[in-house]
Amino acid sequence: MLGSLQMARRNVLSIIPKIATTQPMVSGKTGKRWHMVMDPGAIREILLDRLEDYPKSDVTKNLLRPAIGESLFIAEGAHWRWQRRAAAPVFSQRNVRNLAPVMSAAADRSAKRIAAAGPRAVNMLDEMVTTTFEVIGDVTFSGDGTFDRDKVHGAIDDYIAEAGKISLFDILGLPDWLPRPGRMMSGQALKQMKAMADQAIEARVARGHDGTPDLLDLLLEGEDPKTKRRMNTGELRDNLLTFIVAGHETTALTLAWSMYLMGFDPEMQARARAEVRDVLQGRACTGDDADKLPLVRMIIDEALRLYPAAGIISRTAQKHDRLCDREIRPGDTVMIPIYALGRNELLWDDPDAFRPERFADRKAIDRYAYLPFGDGPRICIGASFALQEAVIILATLLGRFKFTPVPGKDPEPVMILTLRPEGGVWMTAEPLD
């Protein structure tokens, strides 16, 4: 067990047992009692029917609180509900569609960087992280001179990397020998990042907005229809930083894994490119184009099944309960390994195969067998934003380059907080005319 825990320190995938892909539930005890639930009915109970009995795990909250406060991602009860109601319109279909030009422009810049790097191989993971950070930076604090995008990007990425290592040990109930979040990023660095965001918000309030409203403008207008409550500067800042933390790396990973999978399936890549070139005729993909690219969307859906960026989500049970006829006690950690769910033999045909067409008929897919964005009231608020962004970027790049994996540079799937291709996704990009 100790050996596998040592491995788990580097990679949570090593502790998701193989039986998690053949069983509805696996339980164990490593300091704390824990359960991994793969049964769609039991997952529905946790995420939908008994939300209050299964709040997000203390581990998740303690880790993220120093950076993002009591924001939407970690708040519970009434404090979560009013924030969710106030933020919901920010991500309406119309508002997300209005932000598509920011995504198309970032995709176009990415294509130019890749072309300039050629004929060298490009690490598409790093390239996608840069591109999605440009998008989220441009739709939050854009145009506000006081906000140093590179500084915040570096600070957030360091925080996520360190937080992930600790979370795993906490989930497993292991001794507390690693530094705590407060020490990972000095109090000073956190304070500086928040002060920068506060200044940017106050500058925006003073200036008002012109042109298309971005996420900050929309959140400033947000009001909970029930309580009429609006967010103050601190709440706005915590939620905008949450969007940056929750939104950019996850989307970048989805794109990097999609590229990786297409590298292994040149025929699928060629089919997707034919679809893209037919619609785009060489230009960057727009929001309206994104609706006309079903195969590109299916590739992203399939990448999210095989390599879900949020590979595991966890809750702390509050009450005695039974799930799949097993005892749950208050304090037990209940994990939903989204990764194992997507590869579960009871739920999918040929689960390890890359077959985007399985998403051609979405109604045929059990809702609780496919949860890349979670489900229930706490489902990812940014899902349609992320999917639109991923289609726009992937389509733009596919229309301009043929991608081939670099031999001997296979990434290793490593899950800490997110599921990453360790070593990067190295590809040569051959420009097309």
Ligand code: HEM
């Ligand atoms: C492919 C990209 C993304 C993936 C795979 C993803 C995945 C998830 C998952 C699985 C959850 C639920 C966590 C849980 O129940 O414990 C979640 C929640 C959340 N996500 Fe995303 N996400 C993505 C992109 C985004 C984007 C772009 C944003 C914002 C701009 C965002 C903001 C949030 C927020 C605020 C929550 C918490 C919602 C609540 O608790 O009410 N995510 N995400």
